Amino acid sequence: MRKFCIYGKGGIGKSTVVSNIAAALAEDGKTVMVMGCDPKSDMSRNLIGRRIPTVLDVFRAKGPDEMKLEEIVFEGFGGVYCVESGGPEPGVGCAGRGVITATDMLARLGAFNDLEPDVVIYDVLGDVVCGGFAMPLRKGLADDVYVVTTCDPMAIYAANNICKGIKRFADRGAVFLGGLIYNGRSVVDEPSIVESFAARLGAKVMGRIPMSELIPRAEIRRKTVLEYAPDSEIADMFRDLALTICLNKDRIMPEPLSDDELDKINEEIDILLREKEETTEVI
Amino acid sequence: MDGGKFFGAFRACSGIQDAVVLTHVPVGCNWGAAMFKSTSNQPDIRQACTVMHEREIVFGGEEALREALVRANRLYNTPLFVVITGDAPAIIGDDVEGVIDSVTLNKEVVCVDAAGFKGTMRKGYEEALVRLAQLMKERTVIKNSVNLIGFCPDEFKVDADVKELTRLLNNAGIKVNCVISKCSLDEFVNAPAAELNVVMGQGTELAEHMKKEFGVPYLEVDYPYGLEGTADFINAICEHLHAGVNEKKPDLEPFKRIYLYLHELYGTPVSVIGDSHAEHMARFLDSELGFDIEVLAGNEDDYFIFEQNVRNSNTTILFGSSFERNITSELRIPLVRFTYPVFDHVCVYDDAPYAGFRGAVCLTETILNAVMGFGDKFGGLTIKTEEG
Numbered sequence: 001m002r003k004f005c006i007y008g009k010g011g012i013g014k015s016t017v018v019s020n021i022a023a024a025l026a027e028d029g030k031t032v033m034v035m036g037c038d039p040k041s042d043m044s045r046n047l048i049g050r051r052i053p054t055v056l057d058v059f060r061a062k063g064p065d066e067m068k069l070e071e072i073v074f075e076g077f078g079g080v081y082c083v084e085s086g087g088p089e090p091g092v093g094c095a096g097r098g099v100i101t102a103t104d105m106l107a108r109l110g111a112f113n114d115l116e117p118d119v120v121i122y123d124v125l126g127d128v129v130c131g132g133f134a135m136p137l138r139k140g141l142a143d144d145v146y147v148v149t150t151c152d153p154m155a156i157y158a159a160n161n162i163c164k165g166i167k168r169f170a171d172r173g174a175v176f177l178g179g180l181i182y183n184g185r186s187v188v189d190e191p192s193i194v195e196s197f198a199a200r201l202g203a204k205v206m207g208r209i210p211m212s213e214l215i216p217r218a219e220i221r222r223k224t225v226l227e228y229a230p231d232s233e234i235a236d237m238f239r240d241l242a243l244t245i246c247l248n249k250d251r252i253m254p255e256p257l258s259d260d261e262l263d264k265i266n267e268e269i270d271i272l273l274r275e276k277e278e279t280t281e282v283i
Numbered sequence: 284m285d286g287g288k289f290f291g292a293f294r295a296c297s298g299i300q301d302a303v304v305l306t307h308v309p310v311g312c313n314w315g316a317a318m319f320k321s322t323s324n325q326p327d328i329r330q331a332c333t334v335m336h337e338r339e340i341v342f343g344g345e346e347a348l349r350e351a352l353v354r355a356n357r358l359y360n361t362p363l364f365v366v367i368t369g370d371a372p373a374i375i376g377d378d379v380e381g382v383i384d385s386v387t388l389n390k391e392v393v394c395v396d397a398a399g400f401k402g403t404m405r406k407g408y409e410e411a412l413v414r415l416a417q418l419m420k421e422r423t424v425i426k427n428s429v430n431l432i433g434f435c436p437d438e439f440k441v442d443a444d445v446k447e448l449t450r451l452l453n454n455a456g457i458k459v460n461c462v463i464s465k466c467s468l469d470e471f472v473n474a475p476a477a478e479l480n481v482v483m484g485q486g487t488e489l490a491e492h493m494k495k496e497f498g499v500p501y502l503e504v505d506y507p508y509g510l511e512g513t514a515d516f517i518n519a520i521c522e523h524l525h526a527g528v529n530e531k532k533p534d535l536e537p538f539k540r541i542y543l544y545l546h547e548l549y550g551t552p553v554s555v556i557g558d559s560h561a562e563h564m565a566r567f568l569d570s571e572l573g574f575d576i577e578v579l580a581g582n583e584d585d586y587f588i589f590e591q592n593v594r595n596s597n598t599t600i601l602f603g604s605s606f607e608r609n610i611t612s613e614l615r616i617p618l619v620r621f622t623y624p625v626f627d628h629v630c631v632y633d634d635a636p637y638a639g640f641r642g643a644v645c646l647t648e649t650i651l652n653a654v655m656g657f658g659d660k661f662g663g664l665t666i667k668t669e670e671g
Contacts, residue, residue, distance in 0.1 A: 060338055092343030094375040101341055 002246055005122040005136045008148035009158035013183045015043040017148055018123040021242035023226040025119050026078030033117040037099045038125035039087025047076030049222045054086025055102035069109040077227050081115055096132020103135050137169045144178035150186030151193040153266045163201055163254040176251035179206040188272045201254045207241035284606050285582045287399030289369040291407025294435040296365040298464025299471055303359045305331045307348050308369035319624040320437040331355040335371050344377045352386045363468050364392045373398035403583050405485055412489040422476035427524055428458040430477040432486035434465045439625040440637045447639035455521055475499055479523055484559030506560045509567035509643045533640040544651050552597040554578035556589055557622030564602055617653040
């Protein structure tokens, strides 16, 4: 079973990546399971076309002993098994503990043994804010991690923070960094920035998702790009990315950047931004 | 072995004997606190709990707390609820005071934040008493009266000790206004009427608070173990109150009856571990019974090091709590239980104290019996000598 996590800053496009590569792998004949580890619970929306009851919704209503697997796992586009961990309302409880509880319940109800997925993909909320959100990095739940980032300084800062979390677990031999995924949807679309960041981490950029109006169009219709525009160039990009990740054997222990190094990247972005602004003014 | 802030707060608050303590914790914390408390006072169940489970940790425990408050309000006819929050709600950030404010109850509610990871049992005890002090009222001072501060309702021999110390102080013309924390809510509210606060090992922060808020001075004294210890205790209080020194002398007859045993035990190497009373116990054993103190440790000290030190010493009697059963069993030496928690002995007769003049007799008798009753187990003992 191939198991990996997709991490990244909030709103960076993790769920877009996860749902599309899940659809691509399913199209390739694989049994795929995706688990959204985010209280927002919207990862599977594009695969299923609606929100699904979360593991924690059912846990709250029925308790751990009365839950059934079919109440928390739903089949979406291409037969992809979708699970959402769910979580508490904002401002109460412990969302991190919720991720732990949800992943425990999924295993306890036999999701991996009964459904026998070939690929399991975890889509994890933004930064690794606490131990709960690091849960997919532990206990062999995932082989490696892919971090989605744009060129924006805060996205790179978050990606660097995630790498700090990964390094902690990589030191224990639990999980490694597989690579970065570049999302071109930012103020400056300059892949070299992320290439340079990846090189300093000691990692590779596994694929690039360019800015494309097809993605929001598909999402407005609650579909993956593979379903909405299967013959498009962007759909092929997701297919390539899915296969690249699935076949990736590189296991990297990242070397997170210092604040000074991050500042340098910020300066590079600033220069590019100024150049872009000057070009716009000239036009 | 320190129980952490939650246990300290629980012990302080459950000492208000007509209050109900509502613990906002997972079931284990509640069970532990209840079990240690109920060994020698089984009908005294004035405890409710939100019983947090994983559901409450993930989604927050505020609803469970609200429900528990409403149910406990129906269940208990009591003038005071004390809500003590432990580790789990502190970690997830439950708005405990907000929930309490949102519920209409026909009684006083005091909220005590006592996450175990935030401090020691002593700190929990001190802070909880100061928190409860918001209930106290300014009162006209009663001449020659004292509050005894530092007690807990689940201490070994607490009923007998309080009875004995009250008897001794009454004999010296001193009234005990309030025993903190082993009193009614009414007595606690009226505690500022005392002329003097007598702090016995713990409760100093409450005494400081009462001095500042109500002008009640305080005196810190040793827990009165032994004849000298008791005389010093009474004399210090009398001196402070200008009540004259107590003329009544302790009865030495019981000691005369066993003087040969006491002579034989002179120089016995012993070790002591416990709460704030441990040091005072060690002083009694050393200065009055002539024992040699090998290891003296407090609950906040490293327990592993304590055990190692005891193993590496000549200790032949250990004074401590039920927690010391394993080490004394391993070393095949008697254990004299005198400090919290004692959960494998009961303490039913309240005329057999360890404190005061009568306590000196009972304690000496307990020590002798602990040694003599251990006779058959001494058979295989190898006595350590300096030559090895």
